[in-house]
Amino acid sequence: MTKYKIGIDVGSTHTDAVILDENNIIHAEKTMTTPDVTTGIINALRVVLERSGINVDDVATVMFGTTHILNAIVQRRGLGKVGVIRVGLPATEAIEPMLDWPSDLRSTVNGGIAMIRGGHDYTGEPLADFDENSVKNALRTFVENKVNAIAVTSVWSVVNPEHELRIRELANELVPGLPVVLSHEISSIGLLERENATILNAATINVMINAVNALRTALINMGLGHAKMYFAQNDGTTASADYITKFPIFTVIAPVSNSIRGAYVLTGIKNAIVADTGGTTTNIGALVNGYPREALEVEIGGVRTNIRAPDIIAIGLAGGSIVEVRDGDVKVGPVSVGYRLIYEGIAWGGDTITATDIALAKDAMKIDDPKCNPELARSKIPSWLVERAYAKMVEMLEDALDRIKLRPEPETVILVGGGSAMWPKTLRGAREVIRPGHAQYANAIGAATALVGAVVEKAYSYEQVSRDKAIQDASEEARKRAIEAGADPSTIEVAEIEEIAMPYLPGNAVKIRIKAVGKLKL
Amino acid sequence: MTEFYLSKQDVEDLVIGAAILGTGGGGDPYIGKLMVLQELEKGRKIRVVGVDDVDDEAFVVPVAAMGTPVVLIEKIPSGKEALYSLKLLENYFKRKVDFISPIEAGGINSTIPLVIAAERSLPVIDADGMGRAFPELQMVTYHVYGIKASPMAISDERGNAAILDTVDNFWAEKIARVITVKFGGSAWIAIYPTFGKPYKEAAIRGSISLAIEIGRALRESKAHGENPIDALLDVTHGFMLFKGKIVDIQRFNIGGFARGEATIEGLDEHKGSKLVIRFQNENLVAIRDGEIMASVPDLITVLDSESGKPITTERLRYGLRVIVIGIPCNEKWRTPKGLETVGPKYFGYDIDYVPIEVRMRKGDQL
Numbered sequence: 001m002t003k004y005k006i007g008i009d010v011g012s013t014h015t016d017a018v019i020l021d022e023n024n025i026i027h028a029e030k031t032m033t034t035p036d037v038t039t040g041i042i043n044a045l046r047v048v049l050e051r052s053g054i055n056v057d058d059v060a061t062v063m064f065g066t067t068h069i070l071n072a073i074v075q076r077r078g079l080g081k082v083g084v085i086r087v088g089l090p091a092t093e094a095i096e097p098m099l100d101w102p103s104d105l106r107s108t109v110n111g112g113i114a115m116i117r118g119g120h121d122y123t124g125e126p127l128a129d130f131d132e133n134s135v136k137n138a139l140r141t142f143v144e145n146k147v148n149a150i151a152v153t154s155v156w157s158v159v160n161p162e163h164e165l166r167i168r169e170l171a172n173e174l175v176p177g178l179p180v181v182l183s184h185e186i187s188s189i190g191l192l193e194r195e196n197a198t199i200l201n202a203a204t205i206n207v208m209i210n211a212v213n214a215l216r217t218a219l220i221n222m223g224l225g226h227a228k229m230y231f232a233q234n235d236g237t238t239a240s241a242d243y244i245t246k247f248p249i250f251t252v253i254a255p256v257s258n259s260i261r262g263a264y265v266l267t268g269i270k271n272a273i274v275a276d277t278g279g280t281t282t283n284i285g286a287l288v289n290g291y292p293r294e295a296l297e298v299e300i301g302g303v304r305t306n307i308r309a310p311d312i313i314a315i316g317l318a319g320g321s322i323v324e325v326r327d328g329d330v331k332v333g334p335v336s337v338g339y340r341l342i343y344e345g346i347a348w349g350g351d352t353i354t355a356t357d358i359a360l361a362k363d364a365m366k367i368d369d370p371k372c373n374p375e376l377a378r379s380k381i382p383s384w385l386v387e388r389a390y391a392k393m394v395e396m397l398e399d400a401l402d403r404i405k406l407r408p409e410p411e412t413v414i415l416v417g418g419g420s421a422m423w424p425k426t427l428r429g430a431r432e433v434i435r436p437g438h439a440q441y442a443n444a445i446g447a448a449t450a451l452v453g454a455v456v457e458k459a460y461s462y463e464q465v466s467r468d469k470a471i472q473d474a475s476e477e478a479r480k481r482a483i484e485a486g487a488d489p490s491t492i493e494v495a496e497i498e499e500i501a502m503p504y505l506p507g508n509a510v511k512i513r514i515k516a517v518g519k520l521k522l
Numbered sequence: 523m524t525e526f527y528l529s530k531q532d533v534e535d536l537v538i539g540a541a542i543l544g545t546g547g548g549g550d551p552y553i554g555k556l557m558v559l560q561e562l563e564k565g566r567k568i569r570v571v572g573v574d575d576v577d578d579e580a581f582v583v584p585v586a587a588m589g590t591p592v593v594l595i596e597k598i599p600s601g602k603e604a605l606y607s608l609k610l611l612e613n614y615f616k617r618k619v620d621f622i623s624p625i626e627a628g629g630i631n632s633t634i635p636l637v638i639a640a641e642r643s644l645p646v647i648d649a650d651g652m653g654r655a656f657p658e659l660q661m662v663t664y665h666v667y668g669i670k671a672s673p674m675a676i677s678d679e680r681g682n683a684a685i686l687d688t689v690d691n692f693w694a695e696k697i698a699r700v701i702t703v704k705f706g707g708s709a710w711i712a713i714y715p716t717f718g719k720p721y722k723e724a725a726i727r728g729s730i731s732l733a734i735e736i737g738r739a740l741r742e743s744k745a746h747g748e749n750p751i752d753a754l755l756d757v758t759h760g761f762m763l764f765k766g767k768i769v770d771i772q773r774f775n776i777g778g779f780a781r782g783e784a785t786i787e788g789l790d791e792h793k794g795s796k797l798v799i800r801f802q803n804e805n806l807v808a809i810r811d812g813e814i815m816a817s818v819p820d821l822i823t824v825l826d827s828e829s830g831k832p833i834t835t836e837r838l839r840y841g842l843r844v845i846v847i848g849i850p851c852n853e854k855w856r857t858p859k860g861l862e863t864v865g866p867k868y869f870g871y872d873i874d875y876v877p878i879e880v881r882m883r884k885g886d887q888l
Contacts, residue, residue, distance in 0.1 A: 091679040094601030094637065095556045099563075121706035122593060128680065155597050190595045192556075403841045408769050502592050506703050 007448020009065040015040040016444040017048035027052035065232035065447035073301035080148030081111030088119035088155035102302040111147035114138030119155030149202035153183035153195040188457040193306035201249035208248035237453025240486030262446030263414040266436035272412040277419035280336040319419030359422035416442035453517040454481030462508035478516035487518030524572030535737025540632035546835040547804035548629020548655030561640035578719040580620040593707030600679040603710035607675035627729040628655030649725035653852040660691040667724030674713040678705035750830040760849035764797040816848040819855035
């Protein structure tokens with residue numbers, strides 16, 4: 001019996017759905033994204049199921065790449081109140097938690113702050129005696145404040161998490177059932193950024209639970225109650241619904257990774273530059289060993305965090321970008337007509353010159369839409385403007401491609417996304433330019449085919465622990481996390497080992513980062 | 523205006539200016555910025571006074587943080603560490619401090635003295651001992667003008683503190699560095715205690731207001747749609763050295779210092795040229811097509827050509843579009859003892875120091 005996988009990816013304008021079997025794309029659909037996200041996902045699911053005509057009983061998994069969490073943070077909607085515990089006194093007092101958050105977000109999320117004595121030094125030795133009584137008092141206050149979750153961040157918990165773990169034990173005794181998020185499970189060195197990510201994670205747990213429940217109900221209604229639900233994570237891997245309700249922040253920019261992973265799945269090329277051109281922006285990232293290359297810092301909704309996320313350059317140049325002549329200069333983007341391209345674009349009989357019109361007039365692309373008439377673009381746009389605008393567009397893309405590179409050598413460039421057809425077959429700095437079939441569905445395909453994964457980042461001193469032992473310890477923890485995320489234990493392998501020396505710290509201090517991935521446990 | 527109170531906007535501007543004066547090093551000023559903002563949020567005031575407002579007999583003590591940037595971003599300070607150091611020095615000298623001073627104009631140490639000034643309700647002097655960032659404790663004009671680093675006090679957040687009395691300022695650096703490691707990688711010092719008269723002779727004037735002015739010029743020029751680089755060069759009397767794209771970065775970790783070399787390929791008016799920047803925490807030498815364009819102690823700062831934001835040496839990477847500017851250092855560094863302390867030879871480069879404006883004039887005649 002065929003086992004189908006469905007992948008769904010939420011973009012700013014379109015929600016895409018694809019159905020895959022073991023090796024092939026069976027059917028793909030584009031629908032409109034809705035403000036609440038969930039309705040759009042359900043629409044996409046319904047359309048792709050109906051039009052493909054597959055038997056719903058044969059669907060094994062449904063994988064979502066969604067913007068629920070990002071939208072909740074950016075729009076300050078549905079966020080929970082968080083009891084914030086920071087362990088690190090007498091250090092850390094100089095900067096209170098959430099000090100530089102946008103004030104509306106802080107007042108929405110802040111359910112009380114407790115600064116506790118304790119934490120560690122980079123050597124793993126205690127910074128100060130741990131003050132358990134103050135933790136208990138804080139927990140009682142949080143209950144009075146009716147918080148929805150607790151976020152705990154201890155100094156150097158990436159070296160020694162014992163105080164964070166102890167607080168979880170205390171909370172489980174005193175306030176059973178209240179979610180407790182520990183910073184060492186969220187991100188790495190950089191107390192404020194890690195604390196911010198931990199608080200945002202705690203604040204969005206309810207958003208994720210509600211989304212999962214709504215989607216689960218929808219699946220049941222469509223006869224898909226038996227299918228397992230997975231959610232795409234920021235690093236290009238996926239995790240089970242149960243796991244992701246504990247770590248919703250790991251989905252916050254997952255759709256960006258999905259297109260990069262999708263480019264890998266569609267081409268089999270493990271190392272390349274990927275440009276995902278949509279209607280408003282082109283996101284450019286790097287594919288390294290089959291996964292997106294990651295950046296060190298990400299700002300989410302005005303809050304600085306250090307969650308691992310794809311290293312992306314976003315430029316305001318895509319299918320709907322408006323082309324104008326200003327002071328004798330040709331300008332393309334960043335303003336876009338977005339989904340109104342099919343009403344306002346010249347080739348559709350409208351009166352706004354868009355990047356798509358230029359590409360059509362240049363005969364660089366074809367569009368399979370009876371309402372689109374390239375002749376209109378050719379006759380209405382002067383040829384000098386077509387030439388100059390197209391040259392400008394290509395140059396903008398080439399500059400952005402170059403900025404994401406880490407070496408001067410030419411690299412393979414993979415073009416994906418709904419607007420990617422407008423690009424030429426050769427680009428400066430590219431060894432080859434590939435636009436695979438189904439390029440416009442790369443993100444949903446990336447979501448559908450992702451492996452289950454987990455990342456662990458810990459700091460060690462090689463003077464205290466041998467290198468082998470440190471790597472083994474971190475790998476074991478990553479393995480455990482991957483199983484928790486829904487990976488089949490027999491298929492788990494370590495996909496990446498990264499050692500980062502910490503300069504100026506004596507004792508041979510290093511940060512080890514392990515990524516473990518495995519197949520879905522079905 | 524010799525005296526003013528810092529506003530929140532001043533603090534935002536100051537840290538941008540401090541990052542530019544940090545010449546690629548000095549640590550991320552973000553933590554320091556938040557510390558000052560928290561003081562202002564508590565309603566405390568920070569009074570900045572001019573060097574000439576300091577009496578000859580006044581007791582002046584510079585304060586600073588030392589240690590590893592990675593520790594400072596994880597073990598956030600208590601904000602009281604430097605207070606312990608200050609207290610210890612006061613007990614030692616049996617005298618209250620009258621003025622706080624910065625030792626460094628770049629990076630995190632541009633803001634630490636402001637926090638202490640706020641906590642102790644003491645005025646902070648609009649001056650420093652570098653006019654930029656440098657990595658070692660003796661690399662200050664206070665040293666050049668014969669002020670002793672010790673007795674100095676060093677503390678941690680637990681309240682551990684020590685007084686050091688060293689035979690010279692190099693020993694102060696060496697011993698303090700070892701203690702810093704034991705404290706967990708960061709320590710807080712009160713150092714170069716002195717009186718108004720010698721201080722006024724040794725200090726680099728106007729450092730705080732210059733950093734604020736730089737930040738403000740960048741912000742306002744962007745808001746008015748003007749070229750921020752022109753505004754920056756105007757305020758700093760600096761020179762545009764090069765515009766290009768980073769094509770190579772090499773790093774070597776030698777003796778606990780992050781050394782390296784960045785190669786920048788020219789764009790626009792510099793097409794066909796290459797600029798090499800050598801750095802050790804801070805940018806030290808800029809060489810264009812084999813010819814030296816600028817060297818320490820003059821300031822070399824790399825800016826992102828799109829945002830105009832300064833780029834620290836650890837963040838330099840292939841593909842970045844950058845503008846490199848050079849800023850003349852303070853005249854005090856151009857004395858024989860100044861150059862002996864922070865000239866190119868001290869950093870291991872066998873080149874003679876030529877002031878940047880002289881090099882630029884020569885360039886014009888070619």
